[in-house]
Amino acid sequence: MTAAAVRPHRLFFALWPGEATRRALYRETRAVVRHCGGRPVATDQLHLTLLFLGQVPGEAVGAVTTAAVALDCPGFTLVFDRYGWFESAQVLWLGCSAPPAPLPTLAAGLARQVRAVTGLVPDPKPFQPHVTLARKVRNPPQFPPPRPVAWPVDGFALVESVTAPEGARYTVLETFPIQSPV
Numbered sequence: 001m002t003a004a005a006v007r008p009h010r011l012f013f014a015l016w017p018g019e020a021t022r023r024a025l026y027r028e029t030r031a032v033v034r035h036c037g038g039r040p041v042a043t044d045q046l047h048l049t050l051l052f053l054g055q056v057p058g059e060a061v062g063a064v065t066t067a068a069v070a071l072d073c074p075g076f077t078l079v080f081d082r083y084g085w086f087e088s089a090q091v092l093w094l095g096c097s098a099p100p101a102p103l104p105t106l107a108a109g110l111a112r113q114v115r116a117v118t119g120l121v122p123d124p125k126p127f128q129p130h131v132t133l134a135r136k137v138r139n140p141p142q143f144p145p146p147r148p149v150a151w152p153v154d155g156f157a158l159v160e161s162v163t164a165p166e167g168a169r170y171t172v173l174e175t176f177p178i179q180s181p182v
């Protein structure tokens with residue numbers, strides 16, 4: 001086995017937008033992001049975290065993948081229509097005022113599968129679905145809501161986070177299809 005295969009990976013499961021959704025997320029939020037005074041997330045890094053795993057030993061990555069493959073989930077569409085702000089993290093985010101039930105079901109199912117298949121215990125923080133738009137935002141957003149962005153979800157991704165001096169960079173390692181939205 002190579003050193004790359006056994007080194008630990010900082011991993012999370014996420015919804016990773018397709019090109020059209022990514023462009024729409026950028027287009028509808030860029031003015032607010034410009035005015036929020038924070039550090040914008042690069043457009044090619046926008047995502048919604050489903051489950052944060054943290055450091056996963058290299059030899060356990062295969063089992064994490066197996067856990068995700070076994071998941072059965074209907075497709076769904078998310079509508080992003082509100083801004084929010086995490087005060088402690090100083091994060092400006094985009095969210096859904098009415099997230100559909102399959103979204104938390106998918107996140108909970110992943111947590112259950114990962115625990116069952118790998119024995120890893122993911123962070124039990126409550127699931128707060130959001131797309132981080134900017135960091136180091138010192139004040140709550142006082143902007144009108146964005147024009148709604150529809151995100152049809154037909155899969156999710158296993159993503160690696162690599163910490164760099166200028167901030168984390170995310171790379172999709174693998175994608176997992178789910179049934180197309182109806």
Ligand code: ATP
Pocket residue numbers: 010012049051052123125132161162163167168
């Ligand atoms: P940094 O930690 O360097 O500021 P980051 O938070 O963007 O960068 P990671 O910490 O690797 O990068 O996180 C990857 C993704 O998982 C991000 O979307 C982050 O918000 C989310 N995340 C990180 N920690 C947790 C956690 N404990 N619970 C839920 N989601 C988390």
Ligand code: MG
Pocket residue numbers: none
């Ligand atoms: Mg972090």
